[in-house]
Amino acid sequence: xxxxxxxxxxxxxxxxxxxxxxxxxxxxxxxxxxxxxxxxxxxxxxxxxxxxxxxxxxxxxxxxxxxxxxxxxxxxxxxxxxxxxxxxxxxxxxxxxxxxxxxxxxxxxxxxxxxxxxxxxxxxxxxxxxxxxxxxxxxxxxxxxxxxxxxxxxxxxxxxxxxxxxx
Numbered sequence: 001x002x003x004x005x006x007x008x009x010x011x012x013x014x015x016x017x018x019x020x021x022x023x024x025x026x027x028x029x030x031x032x033x034x035x036x037x038x039x040x041x042x043x044x045x046x047x048x049x050x051x052x053x054x055x056x057x058x059x060x061x062x063x064x065x066x067x068x069x070x071x072x073x074x075x076x077x078x079x080x081x082x083x084x085x086x087x088x089x090x091x092x093x094x095x096x097x098x099x100x101x102x103x104x105x106x107x108x109x110x111x112x113x114x115x116x117x118x119x120x121x122x123x124x125x126x127x128x129x130x131x132x133x134x135x136x137x138x139x140x141x142x143x144x145x146x147x148x149x150x151x152x153x154x155x156x157x158x159x160x161x162x163x164x165x166x167x
Contacts, residue, residue, distance in 0.1 A: 010079050022074035022093070026067050029097035033104035043111045048165040053158055066148045070097075073134060073141040081137040089133050096130045099123040103155075113163035120156040127152055 010018070038044065039056045054062075074093045081089045099122050107116025127149040135142035 015075075015079055018078050019071070019075035022078065023071040025094065025097055026071040026074070029101040030063070030067050033101035036104040036107075036109035038108060041108075041111075044108070047113070047162055050158070050161045050165070053162075062151060066151055069144045070148055073138075073144040076144075077134045077138040077141040080141075085133075085137055089137065092126070092130050092133050096123070096126045099126050107159065113159065113166055117156070117159045117163045120152065120159050123152050124149070124156055 070093075074089075077089055078086060078093075099119065103116060103119040103123055106112060106119040110116075127145070131142050131145050131149060134145060
């Protein structure tokens with residue numbers, strides 16, 4: 001096994017830029033995704049939902065710190081990754097954020113519980129990959145992504161139950 005080189009130390013300016021970039025990418029994903037969400041449509045209100053679904057107001061309370069943790073973890077790991085790992089980690093984060101925003105478009109925008117389910121399963125797979133890639137360079141950043149992955153897994157179970165109830 002070839003020893004890995006330690007990445008060069010990043011300057012404070014590089015660190016600020018990296019965190020700003022991951023915060024901007026995460027905020028963009030949140031904004032794009034939220035454009036499709038409307039829990040007050042006749043379609044959404046008419047869906048049969050399980051009793052264990054959280055109230056609508058809870059989603060904003062949960063997603064706000066989760067998005068902050070994604071931005072922090074992404075920046076923290078990218079600052080520690082070098083070369084190919086840096087590029088792969090940045091690409092993985094980008095794909096993950098795109099899938100995150102896409103779920104809202106699939107479920108609410110297309111008004112399709114089945115398309116939403118496919119999207120959230122893909123997001124779960126992306127979360128596992130992102131945590132794996134992040135753990136290879138920074139275990140603290142990987143740990144910060146675990147609540148995000150757990151919430152998405154919960155969302156997958158919820159989406160699956162809603163799809164089952166509304167065939």
